[in-house]
Amino acid sequence: xxxxxxxxxxxxxxxxxxxxxxxxxxxxxxxxxxxxxxxxxxxxxxxxxxxxxxxxxxxxxxxxxxxxxxxxxxxxxxxxxxxxxxxxxxxxxxxxxxxxxxxxxxxxxxxxxxxxxxxxxxxxxxxxxxxxxxxxxxxxxxxxxxxxxxxxxxxxxxxxxxxxxxxxxxxxxxxxxxxxxxxxxxxxxxxxxxxxxxxxxxxxxxxxxxxxxxxxxxxxxxxxxxxxxxxxxxxxxxxxxxxxxxxxxxxxxxxxxxxxxxxxxxxxxxxxxxxxxxxxxxxxxxxxxxxxxxxxxxxxxxxxxxxxxxxxxxxxxxxxxxxxxxxxxxxxxxxxxxxxxxxxxxxxxxxxxxxxxxxxxxxxxxxxxxxxxxxxxxxxxxxxxxxxxxxxxxxxxxxxxxxxxxxxxxxxxxxxxxxxxxxxxxxxxxxxxxxxxxx
Amino acid sequence: xxxxxxxxxxxxxxxxxxxxxxxxxxxxxxxxxxxxxxxxxxxxxxxxxxxxxxxxxxxxxxxxxxxxxxxxxxxxxxxxxxxxxxxxxxxxxxxxxxxxxxxxxxxxxxxxxxxxxxxxxxxxxxxxxxxxxxxxxxxxxxxxxxxxxxxxxxxxxxxxxxxxxxxxxxxxxxxxxxxxxxxxxxxxxxxxxxxxxxxxxxxxxxxxxxxxxxxxxxxxxxxxxxxxxxxxxxxxxxxxxxxxxxxxxxxxxxxxxxxxxxxxxxxxxxxxxxxxxxxxxxxxxxxxxxxxxxxxxxxxxxxxxxxxxxxxxxxxxxxxxxxxxxxxxxxxxxxxxxxxxxxxxxxxxxxxxxxxx
Numbered sequence: 001x002x003x004x005x006x007x008x009x010x011x012x013x014x015x016x017x018x019x020x021x022x023x024x025x026x027x028x029x030x031x032x033x034x035x036x037x038x039x040x041x042x043x044x045x046x047x048x049x050x051x052x053x054x055x056x057x058x059x060x061x062x063x064x065x066x067x068x069x070x071x072x073x074x075x076x077x078x079x080x081x082x083x084x085x086x087x088x089x090x091x092x093x094x095x096x097x098x099x100x101x102x103x104x105x106x107x108x109x110x111x112x113x114x115x116x117x118x119x120x121x122x123x124x125x126x127x128x129x130x131x132x133x134x135x136x137x138x139x140x141x142x143x144x145x146x147x148x149x150x151x152x153x154x155x156x157x158x159x160x161x162x163x164x165x166x167x168x169x170x171x172x173x174x175x176x177x178x179x180x181x182x183x184x185x186x187x188x189x190x191x192x193x194x195x196x197x198x199x200x201x202x203x204x205x206x207x208x209x210x211x212x213x214x215x216x217x218x219x220x221x222x223x224x225x226x227x228x229x230x231x232x233x234x235x236x237x238x239x240x241x242x243x244x245x246x247x248x249x250x251x252x253x254x255x256x257x258x259x260x261x262x263x264x265x266x267x268x269x270x271x272x273x274x275x276x277x278x279x280x281x282x283x284x285x286x287x288x289x290x291x292x293x294x295x296x297x298x299x300x301x302x303x304x305x306x307x308x309x310x311x312x313x314x315x316x317x318x319x320x321x322x323x324x325x326x327x328x329x330x331x332x333x334x335x336x337x338x339x340x341x342x343x344x345x346x347x348x349x350x351x352x353x354x355x356x357x358x359x360x361x362x363x364x365x366x367x368x369x370x371x372x373x374x375x376x377x378x379x380x381x382x383x384x385x386x387x388x389x390x391x392x393x394x395x396x397x398x399x400x401x402x403x404x405x406x407x408x409x410x411x412x413x414x415x416x417x418x419x420x421x422x423x424x425x426x427x428x429x430x431x432x433x434x435x436x437x438x439x
Numbered sequence: 440x441x442x443x444x445x446x447x448x449x450x451x452x453x454x455x456x457x458x459x460x461x462x463x464x465x466x467x468x469x470x471x472x473x474x475x476x477x478x479x480x481x482x483x484x485x486x487x488x489x490x491x492x493x494x495x496x497x498x499x500x501x502x503x504x505x506x507x508x509x510x511x512x513x514x515x516x517x518x519x520x521x522x523x524x525x526x527x528x529x530x531x532x533x534x535x536x537x538x539x540x541x542x543x544x545x546x547x548x549x550x551x552x553x554x555x556x557x558x559x560x561x562x563x564x565x566x567x568x569x570x571x572x573x574x575x576x577x578x579x580x581x582x583x584x585x586x587x588x589x590x591x592x593x594x595x596x597x598x599x600x601x602x603x604x605x606x607x608x609x610x611x612x613x614x615x616x617x618x619x620x621x622x623x624x625x626x627x628x629x630x631x632x633x634x635x636x637x638x639x640x641x642x643x644x645x646x647x648x649x650x651x652x653x654x655x656x657x658x659x660x661x662x663x664x665x666x667x668x669x670x671x672x673x674x675x676x677x678x679x680x681x682x683x684x685x686x687x688x689x690x691x692x693x694x695x696x697x698x699x700x701x702x703x704x705x706x707x708x709x710x711x712x713x714x715x716x717x718x719x720x721x722x723x724x725x726x727x728x729x730x731x732x733x734x735x736x737x738x739x740x741x742x743x744x745x746x747x748x749x750x751x752x753x754x755x756x757x758x759x760x761x762x763x764x765x766x767x768x769x770x771x772x773x774x775x776x777x778x779x780x781x782x783x784x785x786x787x788x789x790x791x792x793x794x795x796x
């Protein structure tokens with residue numbers, strides 16, 4: 001049996017050995033399981049382009065963090081969970097001594113890595129996706145749903161709608177149109193809690209993956225005559241929804257999407273149908289942000305930019321990639337302050353840094369990242385750190401922020417996380433850390 | 440020359456009917472067994488978690504499909520769905536039955552999948568070929584929809600994702616990649632051996648008779664209904680156990696969407712490439728489909744560097760898909776009966792070497 005298996009194994013082992021000799025000192029290694037091909041490739045190109053450009057920017061502009069250069073290796077996941085695991089395992093071997101936060105930008109992959117990364121003591125960051133109850137750091141010491149989570153976002157959107165409606169949503173009807181997967185379902189508990197608190201009717205309408213056919217759903221929306229549609233789509237589903245809304249005559253300015261439905265890639269293909277549509281975000285688009293302008297000057301000026309298509313600089317997802325890198329580098333800086341400046345930080349140390357982030361408005365301004373991030377302050381019991389979003393509107397040519405920072409209802413939402421984390425700890429036999437003893 | 444059988448006389452019926460009648464095969468098999476149990480001494484964690492465990496699990500799923508498609512001749516596109524049934528059933532048995540041993544959960548998961556398989560096998564009594572494939576396609580969509588629709592099945596998890604419990608047998612926690620590998624290896628070996636014997640039994644012969652011509656089979660006294668349904672049941676049992684292992688020993692957490700039609704196709708390609716109607720083929724096919732992309736992933740950048748080509752990660756991925764497709768076509772043209780048949784031809788040539796005729 002399987003005799004032909006052996007030569008393949010031997011050959012692969014040789015190439016494996018050849019590749020794994022690239023460990024250099026005074027470098028901070030970032031394992032990057034990225035995706036640039038496959039159905040969501042366009043999104044990945046922008047996000048990881050921004051992420052890598054910022055790492056290079058730190059190297060070129062500031063000679064790294066206290067002299068430690070940022071190094072990275074990418075591995076193509078194609079947004080596929082099995083491939084993501086393979087990539088993680090491959091990159092893990094090089095991340096034993098120094099490991100930057102891992103961004104997979106896929107809920108499926110991040111779910112599969114939550115346990116593994118904790119076992120391997122590698123920090124897993126899920127900025128705006130992934131396992132949201134990891135906000136409770138006592139159960140999830142190595143997982144960080146940074147900035148904000150789906151539930152807090154949903155709550156912030158409801159708050160925005162309430163303010164828009166003179167402070168009350170009583171008796172209103174809100175349709176939640178969502179991608180029928182972990183991603184779309186996460187927000188339901190939060191919306192249900194908000195619905196009973198604010199006394200509005202919530203109608204749940206799922207869309208099966210990939211969501212390029214939504215005739216039935218929009219027919220139902222027309223029958224229901226909702227006051228608002230809260231929309232949780234991804235990829236091709238977004239433009240389809242906007243076109244379908246136009247077809248049934250539902251006003252686009254009563255449709256509010258999540259942050260994965262509010263990028264240029266989502267609205268431009270919908271053309272006219274997208275005008276007036278709103279979406280949540282934690283980073284603005286455009287090149288007005290100082291650090292984005294500077295990246296274009298320094299990194300692309302030197303011809304070392306990661307993007308092949310330079311037009312993507314300043315798009316929502318590119319800027320989001322930069323914001324993810326800003327937070328990651330800041331965590332390393334924080335960790336170096338505690339564990340030794342000028343040294344590469346290992347996974348545990350970086351996790352400590354992520355848990356002790358304190359990015360005030362002034363600090364964000366000093367980094368040139370104003371409007372890329374809200375204020376972030378993390379702790380053992382709060383791995384989210386912010387919970388704030390802005391609402392932006394598509395004017396037909398660009399995204400325009402229409403509000404300041406809006407914070408979700410933390411008192412309502414965070415207990416949901418703790419309950420869910422507690423259940424997880426029970427199922428998995430994890431003894432939670434005592435956060436009052438953590439410094 | 441190596442494969443010459445001169446001097447190997449079969450003096451008993453048992454010797455004549457054994458699984459591996461040629462002595463060299465038996466020696467090779469033993470070497471392979473040693474290699475497999477010796478692997479833990481050398482292989483890294485990467486090898487276990489990213490290559491060997493998924494390889495064994497997919498080989499098991501391919502085995503399940505091969506029993507149905509290769510031996511009983513019923514084309515199925517619902518393999519991933521039956522795996523999903525197994526994964527979710529094992530999770531629920533562990534969750535809801537106090538103190539149930541994990542292996543019993545796996546068996547129950549297999550039995551649940553077998554039950555569902557029989558249900559979706561019923562149309563096979565009336566329809567054949569492509570029409571049956573479409574009927575099993577319904578299973579694929581229905582089961583995934585069902586697992587998404589009823590939150591009870593995922594223990595009301597807000598995201599629909601289930602997180603597999605720890606694998607503990609007799610107080611030993613299988614939490615390292617090595618231990619998981621050995622557990623999967625043990626289960627897959629036992630089930631592969633069982634399958635090998637099963638297809639040689641009267642049941643297996645009845646399946647093959649139905650596959651070759653069901654009218655003729657029924658004329659010689661094979662009852663079509665139990666035979667076909669048994670094939671569906673056994674096949675789904677294998678897929679169900681593979682699904683449970685996929686959730687518990689490989690990914691650790693699964694969601695219904697993960698068991699997509701893509702995965703069903705992938706398993707179908709495994710048996711087409713490996714060899715329809717061959718136990719060995721399942722392993723060869725799984726190895727080909729799973730390992731080749733990874734191998735290309737590693738070797739392409741090295742090759743590119745050698746020639747000074749500017750390959751980005753994305754380019755490597757595109758080339759990998761291209762080469763993968765080309766190789767599949769190459770193999771199908773050169774040997775439509777799969778890698779197992781290639782191996783058989785090689786063996787026959789070796790037996791006659793150096794004087795082939």
